Amino acid sequence: MNSLAKIVASLPHTPGVYIYKNSAGTIIYVGKAIDLKRRVSQYFQRDDALGPKTTSLVSEIADINFKTVGSEIEALVLEASLIKKFLPKYNSQLKDDKSYTYIVISSDKLPYIFAAKRSQFNPDQDTYYGPFPNGSAVRNILKTLRRIFPFYTRPNHPSTRCLYCHLGLCPGPNPNTRTYRHNIRRIKEVLSGKFLKLKNHLSRDLKHYSHTEQYEKAAVVRDQLRSLEYITAGWQHLDTLYQDIVITDDKVSSALDGLVTILQPYFPFLRSLYRLECFDISNFGAKFFVGAMTVFQGSGLDKAEYRKFKIRTKITPDDQFMVREVVFRRLKHYDWEYPQVIIVDGGKPQVSSVYEILKAFPESPLNRIGVVGLAKKEETIVIKNSSDWVEINLPKDSNSLKLLQQLRDEAHRFANSYRKELMKIGRL
Numbered sequence: 001m002n003s004l005a006k007i008v009a010s011l012p013h014t015p016g017v018y019i020y021k022n023s024a025g026t027i028i029y030v031g032k033a034i035d036l037k038r039r040v041s042q043y044f045q046r047d048d049a050l051g052p053k054t055t056s057l058v059s060e061i062a063d064i065n066f067k068t069v070g071s072e073i074e075a076l077v078l079e080a081s082l083i084k085k086f087l088p089k090y091n092s093q094l095k096d097d098k099s100y101t102y103i104v105i106s107s108d109k110l111p112y113i114f115a116a117k118r119s120q121f122n123p124d125q126d127t128y129y130g131p132f133p134n135g136s137a138v139r140n141i142l143k144t145l146r147r148i149f150p151f152y153t154r155p156n157h158p159s160t161r162c163l164y165c166h167l168g169l170c171p172g173p174n175p176n177t178r179t180y181r182h183n184i185r186r187i188k189e190v191l192s193g194k195f196l197k198l199k200n201h202l203s204r205d206l207k208h209y210s211h212t213e214q215y216e217k218a219a220v221v222r223d224q225l226r227s228l229e230y231i232t233a234g235w236q237h238l239d240t241l242y243q244d245i246v247i248t249d250d251k252v253s254s255a256l257d258g259l260v261t262i263l264q265p266y267f268p269f270l271r272s273l274y275r276l277e278c279f280d281i282s283n284f285g286a287k288f289f290v291g292a293m294t295v296f297q298g299s300g301l302d303k304a305e306y307r308k309f310k311i312r313t314k315i316t317p318d319d320q321f322m323v324r325e326v327v328f329r330r331l332k333h334y335d336w337e338y339p340q341v342i343i344v345d346g347g348k349p350q351v352s353s354v355y356e357i358l359k360a361f362p363e364s365p366l367n368r369i370g371v372v373g374l375a376k377k378e379e380t381i382v383i384k385n386s387s388d389w390v391e392i393n394l395p396k397d398s399n400s401l402k403l404l405q406q407l408r409d410e411a412h413r414f415a416n417s418y419r420k421e422l423m424k425i426g427r428l
Contacts, residue, residue, distance in 0.1 A: 100131030
C-alpha cells in the first residue's frame with residue numbers, strides 16, 4: 001500500500017475539509033465533504049471514471065491533509081477561507097473562477113449584505129468573504145444568518161416597514177445604528193469562522209442583560225445564541241435548515257396555545273395540540289404524481305413520522321382528488337397515531353376534499369380531527385364550519401401562523417423531493 005493509499009485508509013468518516021498538496025508541498029485543491037473518507041476515496045477510483053481535469057489533479061496529489069468540522073456552515077466558511085488564502089490551482093480549473101460567489105458587506109454607515117460575482121463589487125471598498133464554489137449554499141447561509149441577525153440586502157430602505165420587517169428578517173426603516181452595526185460585526189465573526197468567539201460574546205451579552213434586568217435585550221440574545229448553537233450542532237444541510245429555525249423552542253408553546261385559541265371555536269374537542277399533520281401534492285407532466293405527509297409532534301418537526309405516497313387513482317393533474325386519496329390512505333393506518341389537526345396546502349377545494357373523506361370514513365374521526373387549509377396568496381387559514389366557510393388572516397409575525405407555514409413549507413419540500421427522486425429513476 002503506497003503512502004496516499006494509507007492516508008485515504010486512515011481518513012475518518014466525519015464531515016470536514018480536505019486539502020490536496022503536490023510534491024512541492026503547494027496546496028492545489030480544497031474541497032468539503034460530509035464523509036471525508038468516502039469523498040476522498042472517490043478521487044482514486046478508475047481513471048476512466050474521472051474527467052480529464054480531475055485526472056490531471058489526481059496525478060499531482062502527493063499529500064492529503066484534512067480538518068474536521070461539526071456543521072455544514074463551518075465547512076463552507078472554512079473551505080472558502082482556504083481557497084481565498086491559498087488560491088489553489090485546481091479550484092480555478094475545475095470551476096470557472098468567474099462563476100464563484102462571494103458574500104459582500106458594503107461600507108455604508110448601515111451596511112447591507114448581498115451575494116455577488118467578483119465583477120459585481122469593489123474589493124478595495126467592500127468587505128467580502130469567499131470565494132464560495134457553491135452559489136446556492138451562499139444564498140442559504142445568508143437566509144440562515146438573516147434569521148439570527150436581521151440585516152439589509154440593499155441600500156436605502158423605504159420609509160415604511162417592508163414584508164421582511166414583518167417576517168423579522170429586516171431591521172426596518174429606522175434601526176438603532178449601534179445595534180445594527182453590532183449585528184453586522186457578529187455576522188463578520190461567523191463568516192470569518194470565529195464561531196466559538198461569537199458564542200462567547202453572546203453568552204457574555206446574555207449574562208450582562210440578565211444581570212442588569214434588560215430582559216427584552218436578553219431574550220433577543222438568548223434566541224441568537226440558541227440559533228447559532230443549532231446551526232453548528234451537527235451536519236445539517238442549510239437548504240432546509242433555515243426553515244427549521246423559524247420558530248425557536250421557547251416560542252413553540254405559545255404558538256400551539258395560540259392555535260388552540262384560534263381553532264377551538266370551530267373544533268370544540270380541541271383542548272391542546274400535540275400532533276399536527278400536513279399534506280401536499282407534487283406533480284410534473286402527466287406521469288409523476290406524488291403526495292407527502294409531514295408531522296409536527298411535541299415541540300417540533302418529527303421527520304421519523306413523515307410519509308410519502310405515489311398517487312394510484314389519478315393519471316391527470318387534480319390536486320383536490322389527489323389530496324383526498326392521500327388522506328384516505330393515511331387514515332387507513334390505524335397503527336399511526338391520529339393528529340388533532342390536519343393541514344392542507346390550499347383553500348376551500350382542498351379542505352372540502354379532506355372534510356368529505358373524514359365524514360365518510362368508517363368510524364368517522366370528524367369529531368376528533370380538525371381540518372385547516374392554508375391558502376398561499378395571503379396565507380389565509382381556511383376552515384369549513386358546518387355549511388359556512390371561515391377565513392382567518394393572522395399577523396405576519398404571528399408565531400401560530402409561522403408554525404403552520406413551517407409545516408406547510410416542509411410538506412412542499414418533502415413532496416417535491418420525492419417527485420424528483422422518482423423522476424431520477426424514471427419510474428413510479
